[in-house]
Amino acid sequence: DAGVTQSPTHLIKTRGQQVTLRCSPKSGHDTVSWYQQALGQGPQFIFQYYEEEERQRGNFPDRFSGHQFPNYSSELNVNALLLGDSALYLCASSVGGRGYTFGSGTRLTVV
Amino acid sequence: QKEVEQDPGPLSVPEGAIVSLNCTYSNSAFQYFMWYRQYSRKGPELLMYTYSSGNKEDGRFTAQVDKSSKYISLFIRDSQPSDSATYLCAPEAAGNKLTFGGGTRVLVKP
Numbered sequence: 001d002a003g004v005t006q007s008p009t010h011l012i013k014t015r016g017q018q019v020t021l022r023c024s025p026k027s028g029h030d031t032v033s034w035y036q037q038a039l040g041q042g043p044q045f046i047f048q049y050y051e052e053e054e055r056q057r058g059n060f061p062d063r064f065s066g067h068q069f070p071n072y073s074s075e076l077n078v079n080a081l082l083l084g085d086s087a088l089y090l091c092a093s094s095v096g097g098r099g100y101t102f103g104s105g106t107r108l109t110v111v
Numbered sequence: 112q113k114e115v116e117q118d119p120g121p122l123s124v125p126e127g128a129i130v131s132l133n134c135t136y137s138n139s140a141f142q143y144f145m146w147y148r149q150y151s152r153k154g155p156e157l158l159m160y161t162y163s164s165g166n167k168e169d170g171r172f173t174a175q176v177d178k179s180s181k182y183i184s185l186f187i188r189d190s191q192p193s194d195s196a197t198y199l200c201a202p203e204a205a206g207n208k209l210t211f212g213g214g215t216r217v218l219v220k221p
Contacts, residue, residue: 004154033208040119042199042211043155056208090154092209100209102147102154 002027004093004103012109013081021076021106025093031055032074033100034066035090043090049074050096078108086110114138117200117212126221130187134200134212137181141202144176145209146185149197158198159185190219 005024013019025032031050035043045058049068063079072093078085086109092100115136124130132146143162147155159174161167167174175184183200197216201209 035209035211040213042115042117042201042213043209045208045210048208058208092154098143099160100157102156104152104154107152 004091004101006089006091006103006106008106009104010107010109012111015081015083015110017081018077018079019081019108021078021089021091021108023074023076023091023093023103025072025074025091026101029093029095029101030072031094031096032068032072033092033094034074034076035092036060037088037090037105039087046076081110083110112137113213114210115200115202115212117215119213120216121218122215123218123220124190126190126192126219128190128219130185130190130194130217130219132185132187132198132200132215132217134183134185135181136183136200136202136210138202138204138210139181140204140207141210142205143203144174144183145201145203146172146174146183147199147201147211149199149214151196155199155201187217190217192219192221195219 033048034046037043047057088105090105146159149155164178173186197214199214
């Protein structure tokens, strides 16, 4: 049984560009949450999707947006990239928001 | 002040020793308390999950929660080099997001 799958694993973008990260949840999971983890810090909650709607949002600007598809997979979009957006982006899936399983993340570097 | 605080470490112990990890929090709404282990270049992996105050044991791992003092602990007995990782505490309010501490890096030396 595949766990949470994230793509790509690494990418490098230039300041001002836009990026899309993708997440396929664990089989049977219907809720997807996104976290940002800066180097040496704990993950910070970005937002959570359930039934294709954003259910909760952390303290992140509107440049961060997302989407959940009918098959429960999800995308995280970041516009107008800043150097400070460089981080590991983690996707976590769960059933009804409990028992989170994390993917290995996407390492984003903004230059 | 951060909602969840952890000593960043590193905490270095010899193989076979007991590893003691602590976490404090400020939000009284937290009801569920998780400990995650994160290896380098990997996502966090759930180790222990405790509801409200009390102790929970699972193999070599024991989690303790004291809601009156807003203090969370994780103990690892008979530590192994494979336990070398970053340990993250993550309390959660009911139906809400995980709030992670900064993590404690643990090194178990053979």
